[in-house]
Amino acid sequence: MAQITAIVENAGQVLTCADDAPDLVGASQHTVVAISGAEIAATGTLAEIAAGHDLSAAERIDAHGGLVMPGFVDCHTHLVFHKSRVEEYAQKVRGRSADEIRAMGIPVGITATARMMREATKEQLVASAAERLEHMLACGTTTVESKSGYGLNTATEIKMLEVNQLLGKRQPIEIVSTFLGAHEFPDDKDRDAYITEIMDEMIPEVARRGLAEFNDVYCDDGYYTVAETRAILQRGLEHGLKIKIHTDAYSHIGGSTLAAEMKAVSADHMNYTDPSEYALLREAGVVCVVMPALDFAVGHTRPFDARAMLDAGVTLALATDMCPGCWLESMPFVVQLACRLYKFSPAEAIRAGTLHAARALKREDRIGSLETGKQADIAVFPYERYEDMAYRLGRGRASLVMKAGNVVFDERV
Ligand SMILES: [Zn+2]
Incomplete structure (x- = not known):
């Protein structure tokens, strides 16, 4: 059972961008992203993740209702x-x-x-x-x-x-x-x-x-x-x-x-x-x-x-x-x-x-989507839903960015 080091929670929407996502982005609500070291351990509801993983040492990262997606x-x-x-x-x-x-x-x-x-x-x-x-x-x-x-x-x-x-x-x-x-x-x-x-x-x-x-x-x-x-x-x-x-x-x-x-x-x-x-x-x-x-x-x-x-x-x-x-x-x-x-x-x-x-960089097995085993490269934007990315012209500043499981940019308010 993987030791979870961090959980990104309280997202308005999570996009996995998984290859087989029928809507192309794998949008869901009430989803958290569980991270183990540099990698994504799982995505799912908190209850699902808690059932299969040890969360006792996990840092809780609050997405403040924002859009959580691959970097x-x-x-x-x-x-x-x-x-x-x-x-x-x-x-x-x-x-x-x-x-x-x-x-x-x-x-x-x-x-x-x-x-x-x-x-x-x-x-x-x-x-x-x-x-x-x-x-x-x-x-x-x-x-x-x-x-x-x-x-x-x-x-x-x-x-x-x-x-x-x-x-x-x-x-x-x-x-x-x-x-x-x-x-x-x-x-x-x-x-x-x-x-x-x-x-x-x-x-x-x-x-x-x-x-x-x-x-x-x-x-x-x-x-x-x-x-x-x-x-x-x-x-x-x-x-x-x-x-x-x-x-x-x-x-x-x-x-x-x-x-x-x-x-x-x-x-x-x-x-x-x-x-x-x-x-x-x-x-x-x-x-x-x-x-x-x-x-x-x-x-x-x-x-x-x-x-x-x-x-x-x-x-x-x-x-x-x-x-x-x-x-x-x-x-x-x-x-x-x-x-x-x-x-x-x-x-x-x-x-x-x-x-x-x-x-396009031959890295699709490692980055580009939020799936189990991939690197935890994650961006959080202060949007409730992903269409805001296209709609809010001239915007686009992230509130939080993680690279390989580490927080490298944080402007959450
Ligand atoms: Zn060029």
Whole structure:
């Protein structure tokens, strides 16, 4: 009989987000979550739990009538960067193009962030990313994927991944590290020479030092071709790096078909994905990661068609895409945009930001739902019911967050 170390009780509603939940979120009332160490021991009524477990040493954690759910999993971010690009954003919202903004002397885009990245020390990068992670935690996020890709040379890409490692040790959110050397092309090196550097220097070094779990490529018009993407991802596979793809954001060159062919863990963006590819992605088990806030921040002229993908049975995950072009820490805001602009139901959106996002990081056996044996990553929000997550616009601050059974954020009143 497991020793229960903590019980989260007095919830208005508990969401399990279990895989087989008929309503997608497993909503129930009069439910408590029993925790044993870092894991969830059981969910059920207090009487049910008391019948099968020793509660004598359990800390009682009062949810104050709030919504108790799995911590959000933010499965696509570019969290590590040095300085903002606020001047670029302020001009873009006025309708100016990248070329016009560049002509004004304002640094623009990934290459601008890459220049700033090369000057930054590891400690500066850790400090700025940690500040953003603090906001993410306050919004109920307990796991964050973080990509390199602003280095665009071996030393700086490695530096970014070392920052991911340090962040994982210095604050409570779990960091999932992704190598994205193929994010752009550097402006100081020939295209083929850079691809050779990625394949022959960066990938072996990243794998040897265990600095990343995933290998990601920006496969789109103006970025990496399908053939280049395949070669880079294949080299990563040979070194044990799992596959992610940025694709179909601004064109349709076949990245989604490649994602299905290579059985990528996730394919991300999907604005130009052809409906004929939905079945390929579904059958290959590729999770499609969509990012409403990125479309919002760039004023995308072709929003992704989430409803069509959901209706075709594609597994969708939601993420912030936190980056200098889309400065967003809040998964609740992503849920709000997904529901109002992309026709997700609130239940579909919450599941996409928890269990499906865990699947996009190959962690669905450990996080993303509140089920026996899973890690006790729990967020409590001051809402009576989960639809409030979509309804209360601009809100989304958690009242309590637990990571692996420990209270790591507490603003209960
Ligand atoms: Zn991205």
